[in-house]
Amino acid sequence: METPFVTSIIQKVAEEIGAVVLVDPECIFVGLITFKNGNTSFFRNTRFSINSSGSTAIAKDKSVSSFFLNNFGYKVTEGKTFFSEELCEEIGNIRNIDQGFYYAKELGFPVIVKPINLSQGIFVTKVHNKQEYYQIAKKILQKVSGFIVERFYNGNDYRIVVLDDEVVSAYQRIPLFITGDGQSNVLKLMQQKQESFIKNGRKEIIDFDDYRIKKNLRRRKLNFSSVIPKNNIVYLLDNANLSTGGEAVDFTESIHPDFQKLAVSITKDMQLRLAGVDILASDITSPIVDYTILEVNGAPSLSHYASFGEVQTKRVENLYLKILKILENENNREKH
Template sequence: MPLVTSIIQKIAPQIGAVVVVEPEYELVGHITFKNGKKVFFTRSKFNINGLGSSEIAKDKGYSKFFLKHFGYKVTEGETFFNDKICEKIGDSRNIDAGFEYAKSLGFPVFIKPINLSQGKLVAKIHNKTEYYQVAKKIFKICTGLIVERFYPGKDYRIVVIDDEVIAVYQRLPLSVIGDGKSTILELIQYKQRVFFENFGKRVIDLDDWRIKHKLQKQKLNSQSVIPNGKIIYLLDNANLSNGGEAIDFTETIHPDFKKLAFNIAKDMGLRLIGLDVITPDITRPMMDYVIIEVNSAPGLDHYASIGDTQAQKVEDLYLKVLKALEVDSTGED
C-alpha cells in the first residue's frame, strides 16, 4: 500500500474520521470527518492548497515568473515550445531558439519539461547534439520546455505547512558505491531491489537514457567494475523519486531559510509546500541561494524511509493536514 494511503488510514481514527480507499490501486481515498464534512485525496494531493495556486506552482514557467515578481532569486531560464504551439500562438520561441538561448547562457545548462514532475526528462546538457536529443524527447510528450542556467551548490528541499517546518533534507542524485567486484549494472539492480522492498515499486528506470549518458561522460558503462568505496553518480538531477537519496537537515536549518520558505508559501497562496533551493549550506546564514521550484504536493515517501524519526515527522504532517482540512471545511479557519 502506498505510504500516504497507509498513513491516512492509520491516523484518521485519531480525529474520528472515516477513510474509504479505492481497493485496486489504493492511491485515492475519501475522508469523512466527524463533523460530517467530506474530502477526497489522491496520492499526496489534498485540498489543503487552493486550485489556482496549485496550478501555478505546477507550471514551472508561471511559478518562476511570480517568484521573480515577488523578489525571490530564481533560476535564470526561458520557456520554449514545440512547432505546433509556436504556430498556434504566433511565437518564435521554438526548438532552435532554445538552443541559441542555451548557447548564450553557456554550457552546461539544464533542460526540463515545463509541467512534468518527479524529475522526468530533466537533463544536464553540454553541447548542441545533447540539446537537440533531449529537446526532441521532451517535445514528444510535452508542449514546452525550460532551458536554465546551471548553478553549483547543494540541492535542498524544505517542507512547511503554515508556519511550521516539517522536514528539511539535502537531495543527492542517484548513485552507486563500488565494491571492487560488481559491475555498475549489478549495483544498480541491487539498489533497485532495495527500493522495491521499501516502496513496492521500481524507482530506478534501468533503461533511462540519462544513466547511459552520465556513465559515458565518466568514461564508464554498465559493465564497468568500480573500486571499493568509490561513489559513481548516475543522474544529474537529485529527485528522490528517481532513486536519489536524502540527508536530514531538519534540526539544523538556519532561521533565514525557514523565513524564506514561510514567505514564499504565503506569497504563492499555498499552505503546504516543498521548496527546492540550491545554496552552499542551509545551516548557515542565507548569503546566496536560488529557487529551483515550488511543489504544492510534495511526496515524502523517500524521506520517511530514512528512519523512524523521519517517518514520524511525515505522519505528523499528514495529521496536521487532516486537522486543517476539517477546520477549513467548516469555514472556521
C-alpha cells in the same frame, strides 16, 4: 493490490481522530475523508484541498511560478521557455527548439533542460553540447508542449517542506549514485542499489533504461560492464529527486532560521499552505549567503523521505495528522 503509502498513512492518522476514509478500490490513491463533525474532504495521492487549485496549478507550471517568484523578489534560476512547432504556430511565437539551442549557447553549456509541467524529476537533464540538447528537447516535446532551458548552478539541492508557518522537514537530496567495490560492474552495483531500495520500502525506482544514466556513464567513459574502483562514487543522474533514486540527508533539526523564514515566505507568497520548496544553497544550517529557488511543489511527495527511517516516517505521519485536523475544522466547502 497494495495500498499506496500516502493512503495508508491517511487511514492511520484518520483513525486517531475518529475520521473515516472511503477509498476507491479501482483507484486506491483517491479517497474521501469523513470527519466526526460531518465535514468531508477528498484527497488524490498527495493533493489535498488545503491548497487551492489555482495556486497548485501555478506552482506546477515551472515557468509561470518562476515568473511570479522573481516578481516577488526571490532569486530564481535564469531561464526561458521554448515550445513545440505546433504550439509556436498556434500562439504566434518563434521560441521553438532551435531558438532554445541558441539560448543554451548564449547561457553557456552545461545547461539544464526540463519540461514545463512534469514532476518527480522526469526528463530533467544536464546537457553539455548540441547533440545532447536536441536529444532531450525532442524527448520532452513528445510528451509535453514546452520545455525550459536554464542556467546550471552549483550548490546542494535541498527540499524544505512547509505547512502554514512551520517547517515540517528539511533535507538535502543527493542524486542517484553507486559506490565501487573494486569487483562489481556498474550493472551489478545498480542492481544491488535497487535491492537496498526495495528492502527499505522504496520499491523499484531505478529505471535501468533511463537514457540519462547511459549518457552520464558515457561522459565518464564507462558502461554497464565497467568495474568501479573501491570507494569511487559515480553519480548516475543529475537531478536529485528521491523518486528517481536520490537519497536524503536530514537537516530538519539544524536548518537555520533564515532558511525557515525564506521557505515560509515563499509558500505564503505563492498562496499555498502546504508546499515543498526546492532550493540550491551551499549550507542551510548557516545564515543565508546565497540561494537559488529551483521550484515550488504544491503537492510534495514524502513517501521516499519517510523510507529513510522511523524519525522521518513519524514526521510525515504528524504532517498528515495536522493536515487532516485543518481540513476537519474548515467549513465544509470544496476548494477543488
